Amino acid sequence: MNKAELVLAVQxxxxxxxxxxxxxxxxxxVIDGVKKGIKKDKEVQLIGFGTxxxxxxxxxxxxxxxxxxxxxxxxxxxxxxxAGASLKAMA
Numbered sequence: 001m002n003k004a005e006l007v008l009a010v011q012x013x014x015x016x017x018x019x020x021x022x023x024x025x026x027x028x029x030v031i032d033g034v035k036k037g038i039k040k041d042k043e044v045q046l047i048g049f050g051t052x053x054x055x056x057x058x059x060x061x062x063x064x065x066x067x068x069x070x071x072x073x074x075x076x077x078x079x080x081x082x083a084g085a086s087l088k089a090m091a
Contacts, residue, residue, distance in 0.1 A: 049086075050083040
């Protein structure tokens, strides 16, 4: 499912009186809320769905696949998602 399909699913769930534009605003509001929560608190937990959490990656050595040369990869941050129990049960 992509974002456009998600917007249509939200519109269908909210009923015929909801426009596609309103459903898209709702989806965007949720995505923006998750982004702000991660930036502020480093974690967003949605009970029954899952948890978005900032994870730190340590600096490490790697290999350039084109040349085979050893390279240094800088430390970085990433966002990880851990599915909640009810979401896991649906899969």
